[in-house]
Amino acid sequence: MSAKFFSFYHRYFEDVYRYVYSRLGNQWDTDDVVSEVFLKAFTHYNESQANKAWLVTIARNCIVDHLRRSQHETALLFAPVYAANCDRDLDALEEQACLQKALESLGEEEAELIRLRFFAGMSFKDISGALGISVPAAKMRLYRTLSAVREKVEACLELKS
Secondary structure, eight states, X not given: OHHHHHHHHHHHHHHHHHHHHHHHOSHHHXXXXXXXXXXXXXXXXXXXXXXXXXXXXXXXXXXXXXXXXXXXXXXXXXXXXXXXXXXXXXXXXXXXXXXXXXXXXXXXXXXXXHIIIIISOOOHXXXXXXXXXXXXXXXXXXXXXXXXXXXXXXXXXXXXO
């Protein structure tokens, strides 16, 4: 089992790490929670049931447990989006600030859809399983959420110009 789990770990580590970081916003807590996720996954590993949706469900539960233990009153909807390159021009930084503001204005359900799709890299089938909704519902909710984010970013940019 250890060789199969090792392969499973390498296949999904980066997606799980990005997802957890998008919720917690700092490397130290993320490292702790991701370790806990894979420890629980290893303990309950069953090759026939192990997939990304199962692993992200474990991650979601570990995040909730971590926040309870650390007595945070609210979790971040998204970790701050930082520029990868400090030499970016002012327009790119303004766009980034508007995107961050738009993401922070989302409700928990909409934010979770974006985290699962873009941070955890989950398919719509996996998202539907994790959230208990149909695949068409997952697609429609994400489409509507992205449209709302786009409108908010465009409105923010218009105000800044």
